Amino acid sequence: MSYLAVDHVTKIYPSLEPDAKKGDEFVVFENINFTVEKGEFVSMIGHSGCGKSTLLNIMAGFDQATTGGIILDGKETSKPSLDRMVVFQNFALMPWKTAYENVALAVRQSHPQWNRAEIKEWTMKYLQMMNLESAANRRPSMLSGGMRQRVGLARAFAAEPKILLLDEPFAQIDALTRGSIQEELLRMWEATNSTVFMVTHDVDEAILLSNRIAMMSSGPHAELAEMVNIDIPRPRVRSELIDDPKYMQIRNHIIKFLVSGETV
Amino acid sequence: MTLAKIISKGSKYKPYLLSLVILGVLLLAWSASTREPAFDPAGYSEDDLMMQEMNGDIVRDESGEYINNPDKLSAVPGPGRVFDKAVDELRHPFAKTGTNDHGIGWLVMYTLQRFLVGFLLATVVAVILGMVIGMSKTLLMALNPFIQLLKPVSPLAWMPLLLYTVKDPYMTSVLVVFMASLWPTMANTAFGVSNIKKDYLRVSEMVELGWFRRFYSVILPASAPAVFAGLRISFGSALVAVVPAEMLLGELGVGYLSWIEWNNLDIAGVIFAIMVVGFVGFLLDYGLSKIAERFTYTES
Numbered sequence: 014m015s016y017l018a019v020d021h022v023t024k025i026y027p028s029l030e031p032d033a034k035k036g037d038e039f040v041v042f043e044n045i046n047f048t049v050e051k052g053e054f055v056s057m058i059g060h061s062g063c064g065k066s067t068l069l070n071i072m073a074g075f076d077q078a079t080t081g082g083i084i085l086d087g088k089e090t091s092k093p094s095l096d097r098m099v100v101f102q103n104f105a106l107m108p109w110k111t112a113y114e115n116v117a118l119a120v121r122q123s124h125p126q127w128n129r130a131e132i133k134e135w136t137m138k139y140l141q142m143m144n145l146e147s148a149a150n151r152r153p154s155m156l157s158g159g160m161r162q163r164v165g166l167a168r169a170f171a172a173e174p175k176i177l178l179l180d181e182p183f184a185q186i187d188a189l190t191r192g193s194i195q196e197e198l199l200r201m202w203e204a205t206n207s208t209v210f211m212v213t214h215d216v217d218e219a220i221l222l223s224n225r226i227a228m229m230s231s232g233p234h235a236e237l238a239e240m241v242n243i244d245i246p247r248p249r250v251r252s253e254l255i256d257d258p259k260y261m262q263i264r265n266h267i268i269k270f271l272v273s274g275e276t277v
Numbered sequence: 278m279t280l281a282k283i284i285s286k287g288s289k290y291k292p293y294l295l296s297l298v299i300l301g302v303l304l305l306a307w308s309a310s311t312r313e314p315a316f317d318p319a320g321y322s323e324d325d326l327m328m329q330e331m332n333g334d335i336v337r338d339e340s341g342e343y344i345n346n347p348d349k350l351s352a353v354p355g356p357g358r359v360f361d362k363a364v365d366e367l368r369h370p371f372a373k374t375g376t377n378d379h380g381i382g383w384l385v386m387y388t389l390q391r392f393l394v395g396f397l398l399a400t401v402v403a404v405i406l407g408m409v410i411g412m413s414k415t416l417l418m419a420l421n422p423f424i425q426l427l428k429p430v431s432p433l434a435w436m437p438l439l440l441y442t443v444k445d446p447y448m449t450s451v452l453v454v455f456m457a458s459l460w461p462t463m464a465n466t467a468f469g470v471s472n473i474k475k476d477y478l479r480v481s482e483m484v485e486l487g488w489f490r491r492f493y494s495v496i497l498p499a500s501a502p503a504v505f506a507g508l509r510i511s512f513g514s515a516l517v518a519v520v521p522a523e524m525l526l527g528e529l530g531v532g533y534l535s536w537i538e539w540n541n542l543d544i545a546g547v548i549f550a551i552m553v554v555g556f557v558g559f560l561l562d563y564g565l566s567k568i569a570e571r572f573t574y575t576e577s
Contacts, residue, residue: 075479093482105476109498109574118494122484154575172484 015048016208017072017176022046022081024067041067042235045081047227049176054202054209056219058267059229065212066102068229069180072210073099086175095123098169102181104161106153106168112160113149116140116168123172139171140164142204143197159190163197170201179211183218192251195221199249216267220260221249228270238270304356311355316345354545362545363552379529385557388530391447392519395454399511403459404504407466411500417467424464432457432518436525446526450519457518458511462504469503470496498572505569512565516558531557 022045028037041064049055059065070076072083074093083090085097093099098119106115117136124132140149143163153161162182169177182198183191195218202209202222213219219226226241245259254260316335318326326343329335335343354362370382379387410417435456439449473496481495523532531554538546 073483075482093479093485095483095485097483099479099483101476101479103476105480107477107480107495107498108576109501109572119484122486152574 016051016053016086017049017210018084019045019047019068019072020081020084022068022071022078022083024064024071024076025079040234041232042229045229045237047237047240049208049210051208052206053224054211054222055225055227056211056213056223057227057229058213058216058219058271059235060231060271061214063229063232063235065229066180069099069178069210069212073097073178095119095172096175098172098174098177100162100165100169100177100179100182102184104153104158104165104185106161106164108153111150111152112145112156112164112167113137113140115153115164116171119168119172123174135171139167142170142201143167157190158186159194162186162194166194166198166201170205170207173205174207176208176210179209179213181212181214183215184213191218196251198222216264216271219267220245220263221251221254226267228267241267308355308357311353313345316343318343354548358545359548359552362543362549366546366549381531381534381553384529384531384534385553387528388519388523388532388554389557389561391450391528391530392454392515395451395519396458396512396515398451399455399458399515400462400508402455403462403507403511404466407463407504407507408470408496408500410463411467411470412496414471417471424460428460428464430456432514433521433525436522440526446528450522450526450528453522454515454519458515461510461514462507465507465510466500466504469500469507472503473499498574501572502569502574505565505572509562509565509569512562513558516554516561520554 023043024041025043026039026041028039030037030039045068047055057065057068067076071078072090074091074097077091090097106112107118110118113136116139117132120132120136120139121127124135127135137146137149140146143166145160145163145167148156148160148164153164156164162185165182183194186194199222201207211219211222220243223243225243228238228241229235230238241263243263245254245257245263321329326335330337330343333346336346338344366381370380372380373383410420432453436449436453439452440446443449443452477495477499481491486494519530520532520535522528523530524536527533531550535547535550535554538544538550
């Protein structure tokens with residue numbers, strides 16, 4: 014049995030069109046069906062507005078599917094939980110807490126029996142893994158965008174969730190910083206043997222990080238067009254990836270899909 | 278140090294230099310507009326002069342010349358006279374020379390005491406109610422008509438009703454301050470709580486915070502800036518209300534002082550009382566803003 018199953022999920026909203034009649038619907042996506050195995054890194058790619066963030070919100074429990082459901086480790090999920098930690102596009106750090114306190118909050122909640130010293134040790138461990146030691150006592154307003162997302166990642170990983178859900182985590186980070194954080198994310202994923210599901214619109218990022226990429230067609234009535242296997246061996250080094258012929262093959266395939274809306 | 282360096286170092290204080298200049302100009306204007314012409318005995322006959330002296334309109338000064346009686350001048354006093362009055366009052370701030378003649382120090386304390394009691398009472402009630410209302414959309418909408426109806430009522434308008442029911446003038450003045458400080462804090466608290474960024478609430482759901490922790494760790498600090506904004510408005514509103522409340526109730530305090538001075542036609546005293554109220558209010562508000570600073574946060 015799979016670790017995480019997105020089971021025939023459909024999301025329908027009542028239509029917001031100005032000339033809509035009662036009962037008119039807007040189908041964001043329908044029958045999204047795929048699995049994520051334990052330890053995998055799966056990305057989802059698609060146009061803006063195809064509903065990939067909505068799907069992620071449903072997986073996280075912030076939103077409900079109209080039909081279908083999410084099954085994690087054999088149990089159906091509905092509410093948000095520490096099992097499914099989210100890394101948000103706009104970081105969602107509490108501005109009145111320091112970087113340390115933001116991560117420690119998740120640590121304390123996920124390990125309620127720990128004492129203060131244990132929480133501190135664990136929190137500092139994850140902050141160090143993301144190179145945040147010197148920033149531990151700073152509030153988010155004193156941190157750059159890249160550092161804020163590092164805190165977000167540290168918070169999510171430190172809770173040791175069953176799966177991490179990343180919602181376009183690097184969309185608001187400058188291109189130069191993005192590269193280093195992606196590498197830190199890879200290292201964190203490998204070191205902790207976690208399972209990750211990431212939504213992104215950056216093709217190169219998806220190919221660099223993932224085992225598989227789910228391609229979502231455009232909405233409305235969006236669906237899972239194709240699941241692409243990334244059989245490029247790890248470790249993947251960004252600078253050498255360009256030279257791998259498989260990389261360009263996959264990249265072109267995905268971009269053709271995004272541009273034309275059809276899989277070949 | 279070169280001249281340029283001195284000037285650039287002092288430029289931090291430039292605005293305050295300007296304040297001093299403005300103050301000087303204002304004092305000059307005040308002084309010029311309230312100058313009384315010196316008494317000129319030339320136009321009066323001997324009998325006139327004797328009559329004026331008997332009335333007390335003119336007196337003889339040290340050199341034996343006639344001058345206008347300073348105690349009977351009916352013009353608005355200039356800065357000099359107000360300054361003299363201030364020095365007089367401040368010389369013995371804690372004297373008690375009669376049931377109604379307590380030193381300015383005492384008066385400030387009486388006013389502060391009834392102000393603080395009313396304000397703190399209102400703060401507790403307003404913050405609790407505001408948070409409850411802010412967290413429940415239903416309650417917010419249900420209570421809104423009542424709040425909107427009661428909010429614009431001047432706190433002084435409550436006074437006759439309060440005096441009639443509570444009977445005690447001290448409690449009445451406290452309750453007038455209470456009514457003045459209630460609404461801004463409650464409205465701002467409710468607003469702050471209901472407008473917490475969705476992301477913070479999502480994170481608190483995600484990490485499975487219990488209701489108490491959620492309130493204490495997320496809702497309270499997230500809404501604190503809005504609460505303090507409300508507090509500062511309430512503060513000003515309460516300070517404004519306490520002065521006329523004292524006047525109307527005859528309760529000893531700084532507000533009552535200006536009323537007494539008015540009854541004595543001691544305009545310098547009235548002006549002095551106004552300045553004391555302003556100064557005390559300024560100090561308290563400054564203190565409150567310093568406290569508020571510790572609870573504010575920036576989001577970017």
